[in-house]
Amino acid sequence: MPLIFAAPLQGYTDAPYRRAHAETFGGIDEYYTPFVRIEHGQIRPHDIRDIISPLNSGLRVVPQIICRDAGELALLRDAVAAAGFHHIDVNMGCPFVPQVRRGRGAGLLAHRDSVFGIARVMAADPEIKYSVKMRLGVERPDEWHETVAALDDVPLRHICVHPRTARQQYRGDLYIDQYQAIKAASRHKIVFNGDIRTIADARRLSDEYALMIGRGLLARPSLAAELSDGNMMSDDRLRAGVLEMHRRLYEHYRSILCGDTQILSKLKTFWDYADETLWGRKMLKSIRKSTGIVNYMDIVNSNLKI
Numbered sequence: 001m002p003l004i005f006a007a008p009l010q011g012y013t014d015a016p017y018r019r020a021h022a023e024t025f026g027g028i029d030e031y032y033t034p035f036v037r038i039e040h041g042q043i044r045p046h047d048i049r050d051i052i053s054p055l056n057s058g059l060r061v062v063p064q065i066i067c068r069d070a071g072e073l074a075l076l077r078d079a080v081a082a083a084g085f086h087h088i089d090v091n092m093g094c095p096f097v098p099q100v101r102r103g104r105g106a107g108l109l110a111h112r113d114s115v116f117g118i119a120r121v122m123a124a125d126p127e128i129k130y131s132v133k134m135r136l137g138v139e140r141p142d143e144w145h146e147t148v149a150a151l152d153d154v155p156l157r158h159i160c161v162h163p164r165t166a167r168q169q170y171r172g173d174l175y176i177d178q179y180q181a182i183k184a185a186s187r188h189k190i191v192f193n194g195d196i197r198t199i200a201d202a203r204r205l206s207d208e209y210a211l212m213i214g215r216g217l218l219a220r221p222s223l224a225a226e227l228s229d230g231n232m233m234s235d236d237r238l239r240a241g242v243l244e245m246h247r248r249l250y251e252h253y254r255s256i257l258c259g260d261t262q263i264l265s266k267l268k269t270f271w272d273y274a275d276e277t278l279w280g281r282k283m284l285k286s287i288r289k290s291t292g293i294v295n296y297m298d299i300v301n302s303n304l305k306i
Helices: 015-024 045-051 070-082 097-101 105-110 112-123 145-151 176-185 199-203 215-219 223-229 235-256 260-271 281-289 293-304
Strands: 003-006 030-032 064-066 087-092 129-134 159-161 190-193 210-213
Touching: 003 223, 015 235, 064 070, 070 087, 070 112, 087 105, 087 112, 097 105, 105 112, 112 145, 145 176, 159 176, 176 190, 199 223, 215 223, 235 260, 260 281, 260 293, 281 293
Parallel strands: 003 030, 003 210, 064 087, 087 129, 129 159, 159 190, 190 210
Antiparallel strands: none
């Protein structure tokens, strides 16, 4: 089987989630962090705290950064390197419209000079090993050619490709033909990312070097472990594991956050991608509509029998 990487998802896969997942299910070779970014001219302190969190201890964690030019790359690189990391993932794939409009994430693919400038900085940096996560383009699925060519001279660990455009967001068909064309055109190892939700999905990609799983892992946190084991967990075992993850997150947030509102806002996102066939639409709707931590925990306890 390929290596299994956990994709970075803003607002979901932070240090508490990574720790709870690793201790409950595991099966992940590397956890990629939500991107470290510049906001109002400064690197967000929250992002640095996430990558240096003690909760990362013992996990293979790779910080991701998002930048629009070589200057931002250098600033972010210095901060991440100062935190003790020697592998940095560069985001050229985020489809979030405000980032794309600012020339970051997938927006970089429309700015040839910025891509080449970033590539030059990465190629000249012997202290850091880089990887790149990218989309096919902003509007069209064939916009990737110059970016892949620019990256050929950079000693990357790999390029992770989500074979959609930024305009598609996470909807519509994957352009598998364009993904295969990138594999043929690039000298780098290529990682597949996109719509991996079951063992069957992963087995169709068994000849890949590595797979990066995002929303599929949020929906079914057991998926990486199942891929390693070769067998799907029973529904009862999966539910028990998810509840154990939830318990760990609840205990963590209760220990560090002030006020039930903050705790509730963190816990409710845990169910955003939950599989309705496993939990039931009515139960998930009740959780999402809950208005207080006591109400929320009553719903969880009564419906899930913790």
